[in-house]
Amino acid sequence: MLVIGAGPKAVALAARAAALRATGLPAPRIRILEARSVGAHWERPGGWTNGNLLLGTAPEKDVGFPYATAGAGAASAAVDGHLAQWSWTRFLIAAGDYAAWVDRGRPAPTHATWARYLRWVADRAGAQVRIGRVIRAGVAESGAGWAVTARGADGVERVHRARALLPTGPGPASTVIAMAPRVYSQASFWSVTHMEPVFGGAEVAVIGSGEGSANTVAQLLRVGAAGVTVISPDPAIFTRGENRFENRLYSEPERWTALSAAHRRDILRRTDRGVYSAAMMTAIESDLRFDHVTGWVRTAVPEPDGVQLMVARARPGEGGGPVAEDSVIRVDYVVDARGNPPLWFLRYFTPAAREALADAAGGTSPEAVEQVIDRDLSVAGMRPRLFLPALAGFRQGPGFANLSCLGALSDRVLTGLAAEAETAPALGAGAPA
Structure with a gap:
């Protein structure tokens, strides 16, 4: 298997493959193709953070969580034992930081x-990482x-x-509504090393309401912005509940398949894309500089001393239904924090690869593809x-799209690959194009 991006999912797959081999079981060969380095998206060069932001998921949900291997038969407990060697707790113990971390709560x-x-795990699990930026993915x-x-x-x-x-990861952090002065993508925003002189005392609009938006808002408030307005189509900024009943759907995805389609949709709307974590909302919601506007940003036009946004906002129409009405919002700066669509990686798929996906899913829209994701997380x-x-998320459980059950993710994927790994001959890799 070739994994694109050396983030948590890739490292979890490499760790499980190593754990399977350590217990004497066959495992597919996992190779990782990464543009920069292991964990790059979690540091400033990746464009999605400055590295100082706090992880939105409990770190105990590490590469082996929930340590409930199901695909290794009688050896499942032994596999979990090997994975536990690369847990978050073991990482802290190895660094001499475990006691201090516990004492700090x-x-x-x-x-x-x-x-x-992630680099610590990848190193110890012997992950095969090749550095290269993908420009094309096609059928052999x-x-x-x-x-x-x-x-x-x-x-x-x-x-x-x-x-x-x-393919893994959020894709490039360069999405921006307009290539104009005072309008920032996530990458250009987090590349600003001294933010106070730029954003201190400024009115800033943030487009989007996901976790990237939450991090951007928190940072702007931290550096003294006069006001931060989030603009998104949602009627409010929603927050994940993060109670034990909700979390169980992440840790035990088997519960998910018992829910109706309507219940799954409802839960995903409240827990997946376009929501703030409870911890982040608690940190910023009481700040009077923080506001939200419901609408769609149509255009961002630079002005001599700021940016003019044309925002489509819904209002009641004569027949009772909603109609769109444009309004103007003027700010000093704009940060586009919408992120990429779920199938962002199709931009480097060849026509034949797109056709193969369309044939299997009945189309290449996220709505079509999510309907045909199998138990092993393949199309x-x-x-x-x-x-x-x-x-x-929709077919198999909300935790597979994020960091909430990396161990279950790797278990399902490698179990699905196991039969082919035993019989298929190896393919060449790394040949010059």
Whole structure:
């Protein structure tokens, strides 16, 4: 399997493969293709953070969580034991920080610390990481696998071949509503090393209401912005409940399949994309500088001393239904924190690869693809095999799209690959394009 992006999901897969081998069980070969380094998206160069932000998920939900292996038969407990060697707790013990962390009340680590944890696991699990930026992913000429072309730091394009592909990560942090002065993408915002002189005393609009938006709002308030207005289509900024009953759906995804489609949709609306964590909302909601506007930003036009936003806002129409009405909002700066669509990686899929996905899913929209995500988190019936945990929330459980059950994710994926791994011949990798 080739995993694109060396983040938590990739490291969890590499760790489980190593744990399976350590117990004498067969395991697929996991290779990771990464543009920068392991955990890069959790540090400033990745564009989504400055590294000092706090992890929104409990760090105990590490690469092995929930330590309930189901795909290794009688050896499942032994596999969990090996995975526990690379737990968050073991990382802190190895660094001599465990007692201090407990004494401080088990606080959330910074993103940079989480990146160090991922590198620690990858190193000890012997993860095979190749550095290269993906420029194309297509079906191999034989039709039996993938041929992924990546450009290395030396500028040379190499083709990486594998029987299965698993893209991860949020994609590039460069999404921006307008290429204009005073309008920032996530990458350009977090690249500002001294924010107080820029945003201190300023009125700032933040587009979007997901976790990236929450981090942006918190940072702007921290550096002294005069006002921060979040603009999103939702009627309010929603917060994950994070109670034990809700969390159980993440830790025990088998409970998820017993829910009706309507109940699943309702839970995903409140817990997945476009919501703030409870901890983040608690930290910022009482700040009177923080506000929310319901609407869609149509345009962002620079002015001599700021930015003019055209925002479509719904109002009651004559027949009682909502109608869109444009209004103007003027601010000093704009930060686009909407992120990328779930299938952002299709931008580097070849026409043949897109066609294979469309044939299996009946289309390439997120709504179509999420309907055909199998138990092993692959697109059912697609060849070559494509694994999409990011789209698995509706069919398989809300934790697979994020960091909430990395151990269950890796268990399902590798169990699904096991039969092919035993019989399939190895494919070449790293050949010059």
